């Protein structure tokens with residue numbers, strides 16, 4: 057069961073923070089895990105080998121020679137806007153802007169595209185179209201296209217994973233079917249259909265859409281199912297972000313060390329994306345990085361999975377929560393077991409986000425930094441305030457002996473999607489945020 061007080065806050069949908077008591081120092085975590093930094097580096101090397109192909113398939117990747125990456129934005133204006141008084145120990149805040157990721161428009165570009173590419177490479181190698189060390193641009197050749205046209209890629213999604221898988225699969229010539237859960241936005245389905253991807257709409261939630269995809273692929277040797285609830289490929293595709301962030305922090309002059317902690321706040325759905333990134337960051341920065349997950353109050357599936365004292369899958373409906381949220385990318389009722397196992401020793405904690413806060417924060421991000429994101433992508437924005445200004449955050453800082461070095465801390469808020477949101481849709485999100493903001497009587501720092 058969950059600790060009593062936490063359970064009651066979660067059940068009331070009251071935003072709250074949880075600290076992970078199963079967190080262990082990296083040396084200890086490494087001894088118990090078959091995966092390590094080599095897996096992150098291996099994924100980075102594979103990504104690099106796909107770059108030439110990606111640049112050829114997607115003209116928007118020309119300027120970066122086929123590398124899919126997002127900027128790190130200084131967030132001083134956000135920091136001074138949301139902290140009501142200037143706090144000298146607030147450190148420096150940044151936004152890791154995965155909402156701008158090309159090709160897929162969300163963090164799923166890191167995982168989904170990678171897994172489709174690996175599958176294409178494996179198929180082409182099995183058929184003898186390419187050798188193990190060949191130039192992977194050959195995956196875009198007419199012979200490869202012909203091979204892929206005979207094969208299908210299938211996935212279940214709340215929207216963004218479907219977009220990344222569908223777009224990448226279609227670009228290589230695969231047939232693709234995306235099973236969309238109820239909350240998937242209409243524009244995401246339209247965009248996929250425009251790429252001639254089959255979109256199957258489900259009345260059920262993410263779990264139901266994944267199950268439908270898994271069933272469709274079963275027993276079909278020409279079908280490949282991307283399993284968001286279990287995929288190590290997705291996970292390590294995401295993990296490469298840690299290496300990129302490390303470079304970007306260096307370039308920004310930020311040092312991470314024992315007296316210069318790094319705090320990272322990542323929106324969490326099924327757990328693959330934040331899991332992979334947390335894994336990569338802990339491999340690189342060890343105990344100096346503190347990763348927190350952000351989930352909607354309607355779907356805190358990973359928080360519940362990790363906070364309970366028994367080891368079993370748990371669905372948010374067990375607490376009477378309904379998994380209904382406008383943060384469609386995070387509308388997941390049951391966490392990935394694979395991601396949960398990986399996260400347990402590594403993640404510092406998690407917090408929940410009230411439904412209206414997604415919109416208020418979307419509005420604030422635009423106002424202070426001029427960035428346009430989708431609601432899910434804002435989930436991490438209250439992270440620094442949870443750590444710096446809540447009782448649970450304070451406990452974390454005390455436990456890690458960080459109270460006297462917070463002025464040198466770096467806080468990274470991960471924004472995870474939004475590049476493709478149609479203008480009229482964005483305007484309605486923004487307007488809703490403005491209205492909520494105007495109505496707020498308790499002030500912005502309410503938690």
Ligand SMILES: *Cc1c(COP(=O)(O)O)cnc(C)c1O
Pocket residue numbers: 162163164216217323324325326327328329330385386430432433472473474
């Ligand atoms: C998918 C997604 C996430 C979380 O990724 P998971 O692997 O589902 O945990 C966060 N933000 C957005 C916008 C997403 O689409």
